[in-house]
Amino acid sequence: MPATLAEIARQAGVSAPTVSKVLNGRAHVAPATRDKVEALLREHGYRRKRGAARPRPSGLLEIVFHELISMWATEIIRGVENVARQEGLTVVLSESSGREEMGLPWVDGVLTRDPAGVILVMSDLTAVQRELLVSRDVPFVVMDPAGYPADDVPSIGTTNWQGGYTATRHLLDLGHRRIAVIGGPESVLCSRARIDGYRAALETGGVDCDALVRHGTFQTEAGHRIARELLSAPAADRPTALFAGNDVTAMGIYQAARELGLRIPEDVSVVGFDDLPVSAWMGPPLTTVRQPLVDMAEAAARLVLDLGRGVQPGMRRVELATSLVVRGSTAEPPPGAQDA
Template sequence: MPEPRKRQSRSARGESAGKNGTSGAAANGPTPGNGTATLAEIARQAGVSAPTVSKVLNGRAHVAPATRDRVEELLRDHGYRRRRGPARRRPSGLLELVFHELISLWATEIIRGAENVARQEGLTLVLSESAGRREMGLSWVDGVLTRDPAGVILIMSDLTAEQSALLVSRDVPFVVMDPAGNPADDVPSIGTTNWQGGYTATRHLLDLGHRRIGVICGPEGVLCSRARIDGYRAALETGGVTCDDTLVRHGTFQHGAGYAIGKELLSLPDPPTALFAGNDVQAMGVYQAAKELGRRIPEDLSVVGFDDLPISAWMGPPLTTVRQPLTDMAEAAARLVLDLGRGHEPAMRRVELATSLVVRDSTAPPAR
């Protein structure tokens, strides 16, 4: 019996201050500092179990953010340092692209941009989706840590504080492209000038003489939706037009939403003479609704989209739309995340690329 107890004691000490600066419970993670506290002692001070401390050291999931913060603070106080270097200097040859929904032509343009960079860097592009959820589950984080990609790009998705901490703790660089919410200051992000795009689209319709202008946008809680509608409202205000809230609608960024909401708006007693759709896919739905109701575009209804997908130039009539450079955005996100993985700190962690109006045949002055 004494010998097993002796081995157990060595193991407990080895978890915090082995002779070679490695730990039994976290061999790939921490380097002890002054060795004044074992993991068991840190666990006691934090009010948690030793396995929980080990999880924090190894950057594993399923630890509450407040608990993780408390344990991290104690580890720092006792001089523990994570060992960064050889293991993270040779990540797998993967670049991971994560969509909340992988079902539209919009995603194709983003994939094209990321693939351009992956090909140049000799990386393999990996695609995944969160089945419509804006926040990724912890099981996804565990999978990322197992795959150990060179970088992760999240499209219109958000990470919780715990998920961000897990990726940071294991040196997995990540960038959010077109963030769903307002990312924290230290979260790198690539976006576009959504407010300006909404303003420009509405200003174009006002300049044509429209005063009853409806807007269909994406989910109310999504950052780009709010920004585009804010731009729409600002354009109406500067144009001296009172915003009619009955003409402001939210839906998904899908064809079905453009069709259903477009039909509702065009069936009002005083329907809009122009519609600004939240994206080109919604605009396609508006086209279908207008056709079913016998409204000609642009003679009876002007339509503006957002994105400038390649198909927008082939619609009948070709769609006036706000171009956001999706391929360029994806390329910028890929280069940013790879630079972060190489230890290069960017000059700016939040970048917005410019939008521009592409005028085609779907807009005209209102019928007199």
């Protein structure tokens, strides 16, 4: 038989009510104490019984961003809000300050808030964190996971590889051969997939551009800095087109081109990724790969709420399609620049 709560309390050096608070995810337990009790509960096999969905008195739906600083995040919040409004829930936000994994204090806060569900955006959970959420029946979904999610972790993503391939194929079809890419962090799954799609398109076209692969941060500043480096090369070596890992990076590329006296698309073509609302208003309007951020966020919200109701998904990994939106930032390369 498993140890009683009183025995676990004795082993942890706390009172039985404290153990009960931890078991039920209640507040007012010191993090160090909670960690000790949680470890003992896991050791003795305590976890909430499965079955009918447990009511969530908090009425919260939580979104966790690794960085909450761009228009990209706004689109995701909008999608989750659409579903939350229909369900009578309130959306709360957390941020991991650029870390791909959330720290333990965040888990302690989640157990205290007891949300209807947690949507992690470009963030990952450790095995211990997953176990803590599972043991308290707090459903969670990862959207655009930073790394490969575990088999039992539901996730929502988009066809990043296909998007990278389509963007690069568009530039090749226009006649470009010196095509650079500025991705996001090398450790992030969606960035790697977009660059892999880029490489595949170049290989299919018989073009070798390994020297033109750059890893950025998905932020404007990195796009600007790296684009200045690439576009400052002599005309014979300068890329005639740049594929940006996201639209925010493309904004930095636009600024770098302006500073160097280069015209878009006459001197250099630019393709982004996301199709943020601002992309259509850039000068010139940005050709970009549309990933349906609002639709992805709505799908993640519905999935996590279904999990909370005990409905198991037909698929653990869902990918929504990307599509190319051609606007004014891409054209044929300058005369004489077609040959690599």
